[in-house]
Structure formats: C-alpha cells, structure tokens
Amino acid sequence: MVLVTxxxxxxxxxxxxDDLVRRASSNVFMNPAALMAACETGFADIQMMLAWEKGVxxxxxVGVWALQVRKVAPxxxxxxxxxxxxxxxxxxxxxxxxxxxxxxxAFFAAIEQNRSLPKVLSIKSFxxxxxxxxxxxxxxxxxxxVPLMLAEHARPFVTxxxxxxxxxxxxxxxxxxxxRLTALGAVEVLNQRTPEGAVEAFETFLALEKASxxxxxxxALLSDPADAAFVRNLLxxxxxxxxxxxxxxxxxxxAVAAQVLMYCxxxxxxxxxxxxxxxxxxxxxxxxxxxxxxxxxxxxxVHAINSCAAETSFMAQLWAGRRNMxxxxxxxxxxxxxxxxxxxxxxxxxxxxxxxxxRLRGRIGASGPKKPDTATRQA
Numbered sequence: 001m002v003l004v005t006x007x008x009x010x011x012x013x014x015x016x017x018d019d020l021v022r023r024a025s026s027n028v029f030m031n032p033a034a035l036m037a038a039c040e041t042g043f044a045d046i047q048m049m050l051a052w053e054k055g056v057x058x059x060x061x062v063g064v065w066a067l068q069v070r071k072v073a074p075x076x077x078x079x080x081x082x083x084x085x086x087x088x089x090x091x092x093x094x095x096x097x098x099x100x101x102x103x104x105x106a107f108f109a110a111i112e113q114n115r116s117l118p119k120v121l122s123i124k125s126f127x128x129x130x131x132x133x134x135x136x137x138x139x140x141x142x143x144x145x146v147p148l149m150l151a152e153h154a155r156p157f158v159t160x161x162x163x164x165x166x167x168x169x170x171x172x173x174x175x176x177x178x179x180r181l182t183a184l185g186a187v188e189v190l191n192q193r194t195p196e197g198a199v200e201a202f203e204t205f206l207a208l209e210k211a212s213x214x215x216x217x218x219x220a221l222l223s224d225p226a227d228a229a230f231v232r233n234l235l236x237x238x239x240x241x242x243x244x245x246x247x248x249x250x251x252x253x254x255a256v257a258a259q260v261l262m263y264c265x266x267x268x269x270x271x272x273x274x275x276x277x278x279x280x281x282x283x284x285x286x287x288x289x290x291x292x293x294x295x296x297x298x299x300x301x302v303h304a305i306n307s308c309a310a311e312t313s314f315m316a317q318l319w320a321g322r323r324n325m326x327x328x329x330x331x332x333x334x335x336x337x338x339x340x341x342x343x344x345x346x347x348x349x350x351x352x353x354x355x356x357x358x359r360l361r362g363r364i365g366a367s368g369p370k371k372p373d374t375a376t377r378q379a
Contacts, residue, residue: 001054002062002102004110006117009035009048009066014241016061021265023096025130026306028264029088030066033237043230044085045069047117049110051095051103063103065093067111069118072346077339080111082123087231089271089308092127104135112332119332120340124150128324140330147330148344154322156307156315160297163321170317174283174290181282184251189291191247191261198239201246202232205258209274221272238262247295249275249288257284259292266303268296270315286314293318 009032017032028034038044051063066084071077082091095103111117126133140147158164165171181187192198206222214220222228238244243264249257257275261268270292275284296302306323307315329347331340 002051002099002106003054004063004103004106005050005052006110006114007048007050009039009046011036013050013061016059017064020061020064020094020096023098024063024094024265025092025097025127025132026265026267026304027090027092027094027127028238028243028262028267028269029084029090030064030094031238031241031243031264033241033243034088034234035066035084037233037237038085038230041226041230041233043226046084049093049107051099051106053099062096062099063093063107064095065107067117067121077118077120077342079118079120079122079339079343082121083125085230086227087234087271089125089269090127090306091123091125092130093132095132097131100131100135104132105139108139108332118339119337120329120343121332122327122329122343124327126326126328128152128326133326143333145330145332147328148347150327150329150347152327153325154311155325156309156311156313156319157304157321157323158293158307158319159304159321163319164293165318165320174287174318177283178287181251181279181284181287186253187249187251189247189249189288189295191245191292191295193242193245195236195239195242198245199236201248201258202235202239202260204248204255205246205260205272205274206231208255208258208276209272212274212277214274235260247288247292249284249291251279256282257288259285259288261292261296263302266301268302268305270305270307270309283314286318289315290318 011032013032035046035048038046045068047067047069049065049067050061053060053062065082068081068084069078070081072079093107111121112119192201206228209215210220210222212220215223221231235244244260244262247259247261248255256279258273259270260272262271263269270289273285273289293305296305307313307319309315311322329343331337
C-alpha cells in the first residue's frame with residue numbers, strides 16, 4: 001500500500017530521493033535539487049507527486065513524478081506536462097520496481113482527485129522501456145482511455161555491456177581527428193566532479209555555446225536572461241550534490257569543447273554540448289564524448305549513459321545502443337473533455353503544418369536553381 005502526497009519541490013526529501021534512486025529507474029530531471037532550481041527562478045510551475053510506502057518506519061519513498069502545470073497560450077486551458085521544465089529531456093517517473101503496479105494507479109488517482117490540477121496529461125520523451133510505461137498503458141486500458149500517440153522515436157543510449165562502436169569508419173575517423181588535434185599541442189580531457197570545478201567549467205560551456213551558431217541565431221542559453229538564470233541555478237544545485245559536472249576538451253590549456261553531464265543513480269546524462277567552431281574540422285564534440293564515455297565506464301559509479309539526444313545526433317554515430325521513447329497525450333477520466341479535444345486538434349494541426357513545411361522545403365530543394373542548358377553554357 002502507498003500514500004501519495006502532492007507538494008511543491010523541496011530539498012527536505014533529498015535523503016529519501018537518494019535512497020530511492022539506488023533501487024529505481026533513473027531520471028535526473030526529477031531530482032529535487034533540479035526541481036528547486038526551476039521553482040526558485042520562477043521557470044516552471046511544478047507539482048511533485050511523492051509516493052510513500054505505508055506502515056513503515058522510517059518513512060520510505062517509493063515513487064516520484066514531477067509534473068509541470070503549463071499554458072500553451074494566454075487564454076488556453078492549462079495542461080499537465082510530464083517534462084517538469086524546459087531543458088528536461090526525460091519525463092518518466094522514478095519508481096521502485098517492486099511498487100510500480102501500486103504507485104502508477106495511486107499517481108493517477110491523486111491527479112483525478114486534486115481539483116486544482118488539469119486532467120489533460122502530455123508525456124513527451126517518455127522511456128518506453130522503463131517498468132512504468134506498461135503499467136500506465138494497462139491502467140489506461142482498464143479505464144477505457146485510448147491515448148493519442150504523438151510520436152515514437154529512439155534515443156542513443158549506451159551501457160558498459162553494449163553500445164560502444166569499437167570499429168568501423170566512425171572509429172577510424174575519430175582516431176585520425178585525435179591524432180591531428182594532438183599534433184597542434186598538448187590535449188587533455190578534464191571532468192571535475194567538485195561543485196566549484198563544475199560551476200567554473202559550466203561558465204566555459206556557456207561562453208562556447210554563445211560564441212557558436214546558437215549564439216548567432218539567438219538560441220544559446222545566454223541569449224535569454226531567464227534561461228541563463230535557470231540553467232546556472234540548475235547546475236549549481238546539482239553540482240552541490242555531485243550530480244553534475246562539465247567535461248572539457250582542452251588544447252594548450254584552451255577549451256575547444258564542453259559537455260555538460262548530469263548523474264542519477266548509475267546513469268549519466270549528456271545534457272548539452274558546445275565546441276569552438278575554429279576546431280570543427282577535428283570533430284571536438286565527438287572526440288570529447290568518446291573519451292568521456294570511456295572515462296565514465298572506467299569508474300565504478302556509471303553503468304549507462306543517456307544521450308538526451310535525437311537519433312539523428314552525432315552520438316548515434318558513436319553508440320549502437322538505442323532506447324525507445326514515446327510521446328503521448330490523454331485525458332484522465334473516461335470521457336474525452338473539451339480541453340482534451342482542443343489539445344488533440346492543436347497537436348494534429350501543428351503536425352500537418354510541419355509536414356506541409358517539410359514538403360515545400362523538399363520541393364524547393366528538389367527543383368533548385370536550374371542548370372543552364374548546353375546552348376546557354378556555350379554562349
């Protein structure tokens with residue numbers, strides 16, 4: 001039996017969280033320290049569902065699921081999002097595997113009974129291979145709820161046992177790029193897990209990202225003051241608990257690539273990458289990921305690495321492992337509410353517009369500027 005409470009994020013549960021992640025499926029974005037960073041900066045409106053095992057002393061946490069209450073437009077009804085804040089890349093709850101069949105129904109009942117919470121739930125970037133996913137599908141089927149499948153995709157993922165590509169053209173190119181880079185000077189990879197080292201290296205990452213094409217397009221984290229304040233707070237909170245670090249690839253003491261890493265249980269997350277465009281021909285981001293992967297698996301703490309990236313990312317070229325992900329939308333309750341129907345129409349409309357855009361781009365690319373005919377060329 002479990003008891004579910006719905007609270008604002010707080011660090012008082014940190015010891016219970018640490019105990020839970022030793023037993024449960026991993027999700028660093030549900031870490032109370034990360035959730036506190038979002039709340040302190042006003043970055044997201046987060047409701048944290050906590051499942052406690054009944055009748056045991058001391059108290060024992062068996063499930064955590066943080067949900068964001070969000071409006072997509074000023075006059076649009078709010079919905080629940082299982083990605084608790086922007087820049088979170090995994091929405092799965094963290095649940096003790098021995099309690100999944102009890103915790104999932106208890107979570108849904110808590111949402112249904114709480115009058116202040118929206119009843120339309122969007123779960124994006126949900127791990128379809130964690131135990132909570134079949135439990136959710138089973139519960140929805142029992143309630144007669146048919147979720148809208150928005151997307152199915154795969155994410156590069158690697159474990160100690162499987163996924164690192166040790167041969168092939170990619171591995172050959174990495175060796176060549178490393179040799180060419182080392183010919184320029186002293187090359188080193190640093191990854192400090194101390195709070196001070198992580199915070200200092202994070203500023204290096206932010207500067208590299210700002211100087212990249214993301215800065216030119218206004219999508220770098222430093223391009224938006226609210227985003228910058230949040231991510232700095234996020235990194236500081238996680239680093240204070242040794243749950244974050246920033247790996248740097250340096251040549252002659254100058255950082256040419258940076259990889260922000262987060263940690264939860266036995267899983268590391270490659271959250272954000274940046275590199276110096278002047279060294280792009282050496283593939284510094286890929287070289288750094290390759291070296292950091294070996295470093296992490298050489299220790300005793302990390303057994304898996306989640307890329308937080310799409311299958312089209314460069315990490316897919318380095319790792320053969322994949323993790324199946326899904327995006328779902330559903331209404332909690334037997335009837336399809338007006339709000340749910342509005343959300344379905346919004347999502348389907350967005351997909352159609354995106355498909356139309358892609359088709360138009362394809363036609364323009366296919367037609368392109370026409371080559372002059374022979375007569376024109378000769379003239």
